[in-house]
Amino acid sequence: MRNSLSKILFSLKTKILSPKLASLYKKTADSLQVENIANLNLKKRQVLFQHAITHSNFYRKKYEHLEVFNTGIRSSEDFLQLPPMTREELRLNFNTIKVNNVRSSDCKKLSTSGSTGPSVSVLHDKRHPETPIRWRILQWWGIQPWENQAFIYRFQKPLMERIANTIMWWPTKRVFLAAANPSSEQLSKFVTEFNNIKPALLQGYVDVVFEFALYLLDNNIKIHPPKMVWVTSAPLFEEQRELMEKAFGAPVCDQYGNTEIMLIGAECPEQNGLHIMQDTVHIEFVDENNQTVPPNTSGKVLLTDLTNFAFPLIRYEIGDEGKYKDHTCQCGCPLPLMDNIRGRQSKHIATPSGLQIKGEHVMAMFDGHMKFFKEIQLQQTPDYEVCIYYVPRKIEKSKEEIEGMVQMLKQRTRFEITITYKEVDQVKRVGKKSPIIISDL
Template structure:
């Protein structure tokens, strides 16, 4: 078969697989809807006035009749959302950090763990279950959790760094242990992995290159990615997930967007009327967890914005693509005239300047004043670059608000996270 025919054949196969996954996704939504109205008091009351309550969901258009689940509804109706016959041995209660608003809680259904999806993603990068791994978290995990993790993954070796103000001795030990076990994977929060990368670069320290670096829990500046790849001599994988639904989408080695785990989650990008927007057009994110039968999440409006890509990936995976999330659940910067600058726009504006800083954070007060707190890598260069960034933000806000900046030793933490924007609005 000629290369041209092989390419055409592969394209046909990919299109058929994509159709199969789309059909599976819809069947799972149908089943979840029937389960929710039968077993959850909240969804029974929320949907009982709709036509589909009686007729069922028979088309994608029927599914669009379902009103979104808001974060406020989730926060106020935990007991009614969970199913009536829930067995708590099959569940785990988790809560958000509160970094983007009041904390919400959900139940994870342990009958459908996220581990197989995690290994699907790692397989794309050539990481195997028996290979060693390294992790960087902000805080040290409890002793029991560390011991159980070690026993569960024996004889695989794992090393951990608690990155909340680590000492030079702790950092040196982590580097030594890292080079000793030569992990295939390094995983951690974006900000702490970035801090460790800067430590390596600033001190001219080499480590054994892992197969990939997986960062989570915050949007990723492209300049952060470039510096991390330079420090680790390995590709950095961005992913999209949250406390409520852990693994939604992730990059493959092509790094041309995030593959959506369409067989376990349904994602929509919609306009203000909750109707689908076209590919390559930004819209509100609505999430439906197709595997959680203990605590259904249907068309959950999480507060993010994103967009579909209108092509399949060259890697051959039939899972559809979405753009990398920017400004995840972030507050907007507001002005007295009603102008709102989205977090994703601020990230795009500041990208290209992050190499001068370990961290930045925008705090907007009730009088509209914005203070940009920053932790510089080099004090003088940081000051000069921050003047430029402050001027850029003043222009973007049409000089309607007062914008100041200050150097800090550490930006404000909310739970385990360091939000880019904290606002009193």
């Protein structure tokens, strides 16, 4: 009865208060029914390119010497002529990237946390919100936007935002756990609230959701299983996924997104890679010469936001590394698949001889050991020394495991650098994130 009331009121409020949102949601659902979604993607890139060279001083100057500046983008091959935009270009050219025909009320400024390098800022186009894409992903898992939901974040939202959120979603219920280091009382209160509303969705940052899962397992606490757990903001260790699924009695959905472009890819219930949101974002995996690499081959990630006409991002080199999958999904969704992102290409452990161990390789090495820790973090100093900081879960085993992990990393770095370890109460936060690797090189 309550769910039916929530659905009716949600539909009414959406149509009355946000008619554009309702329209975009229908449009988003319909876009997957088109005959060729790749053609739709190309058409959107063509429109975005013309808009950018007309209304953005940055792109006009960046592309004016190219043939496509006059001819336009006629094919995917033409699109490859466009030189990528680096993070440094984005950082230095905020004012000229912004288009000259957008109202300030139509966009919102956001900045990255700085966990993977100097912070950069972008404008999000409020005329094209990511909410409809989020709802589409939830529907894959049988979750409707009017169902009860639970969230775990590191920091609490401002009071007025919390009040507005409660009013907006009523009678749908939402509960939040927001604490940098939640106490047993806070965790116990959240468990009670969680079981009272029986949310269909639990969402939050990987590390804090994992910490909540360990709390449940270590204290043998059962909760009402949601339909799905959605984790964000950091790469996901497979062992973390296994422990979370055991604690919550529900599948864990991995996704790929960032501050610059919120939703890029997400898993469906098949969990065989991430479906690329090809109708709203164009993603490329390229080599050092910015040429497309074959499926199942790792390459630099270039991103093009097909919905942001306030602050165009075209072939933006974000600093990640990933790859296409060479098969389609059994779920029947026409969106192509990419592999799960395992870490920032730009963040690695280095040795004096030039050897580099990327974040994704560190994750591969340490997967299978995470059940003994709440968090780990590697920090490298200017003299190449690395310290592995860890927050133990099981004291009697954690030291033995961390010593083994140190030996693995020593072997991987060919014993060129000093590697130590230290137990801490929490690892270093950079903004809202807890990066796996922090490097001062």
